[in-house]
Amino acid sequence: MSDVLTPEQRSYCMSQIKGKNTKSEVALRKALWSLGYRYRIRNRLPGRPDLVFKSFRTVIFIDGCFWHKCSDHFVQPKTRTEFWMNKINGNVARDHSNNEALKSEGWQVIRIWEHEIKASLEDSVARVVEVLEEQRNVLYLKDC
Template structure:
């Protein structure tokens, strides 16, 4: 393991590197529910070409982007627990993620997009209903 690694040991490094950035279980469940409602979308796509962000689900004609946020990675107010190992690194990392999420949300709003954030612990069926309503409402405008 290199001296510059963020991991506290090689096993942790292996485990953290194996975390998926797309096609997570909550994303797949949500996408299936949206597809069943007749919605079609882009997966892991950039809503805005100038914004360095890929949303999990994008409805371009309606200008709706959906992010499925993991409680640890995005600092969920209900479930985030500060890790005990290498806590200095992780506290800073999650703070950067939260700041990036806020910056992206603001940029999308300024461009006329609606960003819907869904936490991994939320009822995904209810989230699919909310997204369906928002997409159909914005398409009709």
Template sequence: MSRQGSRDTAQELAVRRLLHASGLRYRVNVPVPGMPRRTIDIVFPRVKIAIFLDGCFWHGCPQHATHPKANAEWWRTKLDKNTARDIETTGHLTEAGWTVLRFWEHVPAEEVAATVHAAVDREKRDRDRQK
């Protein structure tokens, strides 16, 4: 598992390229405030938007997740903890006033980028109205 890439996946790179090409600037792999050893894949700090691009296997995608047969109980526990950690992280960020967007790895990068772009635009408009 130590060889398993957790950052700069093909989907992350594709989404980041599209966001950058559309003029958006962001930060990558930012630690979650107040939660050690957890990072946000793509962050728009000014508008407080956190983007997570979750792998189907590691995060339990209802469509594509597989369940290893060897050492099945250990894997079930491991993957259930991952899912619980995702829920906890999302709740923590939401309570702190962040907008959290999660996408599965099988979602096309263009669709992810369009959704993110719309969310950033909406938050910028809302922030400008409050001024």
């Protein structure tokens, strides 16, 4: 993508690449780890979730507002609009099909907008913990 991006777009793009550890992602991860929840980051599940809680059969995606078209913050790019919209609409379509694929394999899928974490890490953590604890009951997990 050498000539299609302005420097600003490029640096934004780079910061959003999977596995690049955005600030929000790291913050959420650390908080959950400190509460004793263990997860994996590397995985080959559909869509490569950001966090995988294997024993809880739960995955988390942290979605950037631009790349996943958050309805509160997404702004249509003014240049190369078609290129960007194709790309972004492709992401959104893939998000849906990945959700379905994961659910059909019995995974609980949590999607968190990056803006939610920025607004309140605590609320985001609480939302995740609620699902994990529900899964603990459903799956009869003792301690993990």
